[in-house]
Amino acid sequence: MSLDQPRAKPQERLAAALAGDMDAVNTLIRERMASEHAPRIPEVTAHLVEAGGKRLRPMLTLASARLCGYEGPYHVHLAATVEFIHTATLLHDDVVDESEKRRGRPTANLLWDNKSSVLVGDYLFARSFQLMTETGNMRVLRILSNAAATIAEGEVLQLTAAQDLGTTEDIYLQVIRGKTAALFSAATEVGGVIAERPEEEVQALHAYGDALGIAFQIADDLLDYWGGEQTGKNLGDDFRExxxxxxxxxxxxxxxxxxRAFWKRTIEKGDQREGDLEQALALLDRHGALESTRETAREWSAKAREALEALPPHELRDMLSDLADYVVARLA
Amino acid sequence: MSLDQPRAKPQERLAAALAGDMDAVNTLIRERMASEHAPRIPEVTAHLVEAGGKRLRPMLTLASARLCGYEGPYHVHLAATVEFIHTATLLHDDVVDESEKRRGRPTANLLWDNKSSVLVGDYLFARSFQLMTETGNMRVLRILSNAAATIAEGEVLQLTAAQDLGTTEDIYLQVIRGKTAALFSAATEVGGVIAERPEEEVQALHAYGDALGIAFQIADDLLDYWGGEQTGKNLGDDFRExxxxxxxxxxxxxxxxxxRAFWKRTIEKGDQREGDLEQALALLDRHGALESTRETAREWSAKAREALEALPPHELRDMLSDLADYVVARLA
Known part of the structure; x- marks a missing residue:
């Protein structure tokens, strides 16, 4: 998409505003994903890192640091750290989910094997911790290691909650915090921390990332039933899984x-037949579940935008606010 | 085994001398392997952590810190960190090796599934980093994150070197550094670092752990062909794998x-027949490969003992020296 459209998407405006920083992040990522001894490592990581992900998470770190007036070098290290953690979790997720495609390409576990995905993921986790120690900032280390623990905990919770009709909204919230919001909020918070901003602003950045991640994941889960043209998702994947x-x-x-008997058969027992997805959609519609889920996503989006009000006015702050709008605008 | 034997094994004397510290480590491990939200996590970790491992690695940290005169609380955190990293790698190793037994019990990947082993391993990695940040010591964070990267790199190298007759002694050394020596040397080094000992002593502790780990792993690999009564290993497992x-x-x-044709068929092509193990053993014998490997293990054991000479005299130093003797004494 071109930037001379009347109004580019917020993530494209962020990418343009942060292009210089993002080049530095990409250079650092390429440098550090290498391995002197084990050529399999850069093969696997390059496959994933170069696959054209949106680099949304490192962009959140760069934007947060810059809007806080940070002028040092370490926002680049932290942005690369965040992307390494994200890439490591993708590698392990694809093993856990037995996925065969990611971003339109065959997954690493399919191209190489599960073993390589597990071990290269471990390597990237370790590299991410090496990278963050270079900042010399103990607080960012705590924030990011807490996030890593929350991510893994959320994944285990998702594993045990799957197919369990007793799953509550609270458990769902914990799962998506682990899956998405924990890394978003750590990504934004560390930007404020290295810029040494007052506690109130650091907390506002955390709250923004948390709410943005939750809104993003609820919207993503909703689109699995809502469909729509540009979502790139197959209607009903989550139902089938x-x-x-x-x-x-x-x-x-x-x-x-x-x-209840229908949900028990299709979700708990996994006995799915022709027409069941249509029936599921009809039940969601009957109880207004899609509408109310959209409303919840919008509430989290509004919380994200409100959190930004504690921060000084800045062009990047406005883009982050638009980004929070955008993640639920897909649900129009 | 009882301690009133004329001379207990060095690891038993270390365990007795460090019993109080080790109780604190075990308490911390139990506390931190818990998860508020995901009960699967403590189930899996308890299975492994309580399985009666020798706790050799945390003992190395405790012994190093104590012989350096450390009196603070953080050797306990670091010892637990080291055990968490070790446990996480065991969980992932068993997935990678498709193992079914560990320490005489079914592996976690068999009792639960590969998914749980991958994700709970990730959780323990993250927990280990949380634990080390509590020490507030940036240098130990660097040492341990470097070790984690070397471990993962070594595992990937082992994966790609398996079945490759072109594997050199250099590659083998890198593999076993990753597999064993990197965590041993980090475990001993951090003990000296938190005790704030002079650089020469810190380096000596690193060199001791490195050489001990290498001697230990060479001896372990040798015993796979050497056999012997108390090894608890099946003769020829590595050959079959x-x-x-x-x-x-x-x-x-x-x-x-x-x-060469024999090795190509059995190792590279994996075409193994009745009598091949006996033939392999005969070839190892013909070229004196078992004898020379034992000699190499003994050289590393001697290097470990020499490294300790840079440290002040201490009862624990003598036990570490005896431990270096012991890992190759099995090869008598």
Whole structure:
């Protein structure tokens, strides 16, 4: 997409405003994903790192540091750290989910093997910790290691919550905090920390990342049932994989005995037949579960924008605010 | 084994001398392997952590710190960190090796599934980094994150070197540094670092751990062909798994054309028949590969003991020296 459209997407405006920093991040990533001894490592990481991800998470760190007036070198290290953690979790996720495609390309576990994905993921985790120690800032180390623990905990929780109709909205929130919001909020918070901003602003950046990540993930889960042209998702993937996301959790909570039997058969037992996805969509619709989920996503988006009000006015702050709008605008 | 034998094994004397510290480590491990939200996590870790491992690595940290006169609280954190890193790598190793037994019990990947082993391993890695940040010591963070990267790199190298007759002694050394020596040397080095000892002593502790780990791993690999009563290993496991360890690397280097064809068939192509293990043992014997490997293990053991000479006299220093003796005494 071109930047001379009347109004480019917020992530494209962020990418343009942060282009110089992002070049430095990409250079550092390429340098550090190498391995002197084990050529398999850069093969696997290059496959994933060069696959044209949106680099959203490192951009959040760069934007947060810059809007806080940071002029040192370490926002680049932290942005690369965040991308390494993200890449490591993708490698392990694809093993856990037995995925075959990621960003339109075959996954590393398919191209090489699960072993390589597990071990190269471990390597990237270790590299991410090496990178953050270079900042010499103990607080960012705490924030990022806490985030890594929350991510892993959320993934385990998702594993045990899958196919469990007893999954509550609270558990769902913990799962998506681990899956998405924990790294978003760490990414934004560390930007404020290295810029040595007052505690109130650091907390505001954390709150922004947390709410943005939650809004983003709820919207993503909703699109799995909502569909739409540009989503690039297959309608009903989560249903087929028997994942308990917010729309289904709400429809199950409102279900009568017959509906409950339907969810039990399709999600808990995994006995899915022709026409079941259509039936699931009809039940979601009957209980207004899609509408209410959209409303919840919008509330989190609004929380993200409100959090930014504690920060000084800045062009990048406005772009982050637009980004929070954008993640739910897809649900129009 | 009882301590009133004329001379207990060095690791038993270390365990007795460090019993109070080790209790504190075990308490901290139990506290931190818990998870508020995901009960699967403590189930899996308890299975492994309580399985009666020797706690050799945390003991190295405790002994190093204490013989350096350390009186603060953080040797306990660092010892628990080291054990968490070790446990995380075991969980991932068992997935990579498709193992079914560890310490005489079914592995976690068999009892639960590979997914749980991958994700709980990630959780323990993250927890280990949280633990080390609590020490507030940036240098120990660097040492341990470097070790984590070397471990993962060594595992990837082992993966790509397996079944490759071109594997050199240099590559083997890198693999076993990653597999064993990197965590041993980090475990001992951080003990000296938190005790704020002079650089020469810190380096001596590093050199001790490195050489001890290398001697330990060479001896372990040798015992796979050497056998013996108390080893608890099945003769020839590595041969059947087509691993290139030092005895085989040396026998391959000295092989004539016919012998080379044998190694190519059994190790590279994996076409193994009745009587092949006996033939492999005969070839190892013909080229003196077992004897020379034992000699190499003994040289590393001697290097470990020499390194300790830079440290002040201490009962724990003598036990560490005896430990270096012990890991090769098994090869008598």
């Amino acid at each position: 028997r994942k308990l996301t917010l729309p289904v959790i709400r429809a199950v909570a409102a279900a009568d005995a017959e509906e | 087509r691993k290139l360890t030092l005895p085989v690397i040396r026998a391959v280097a000295a092989a004539d054309a016919e012998e």
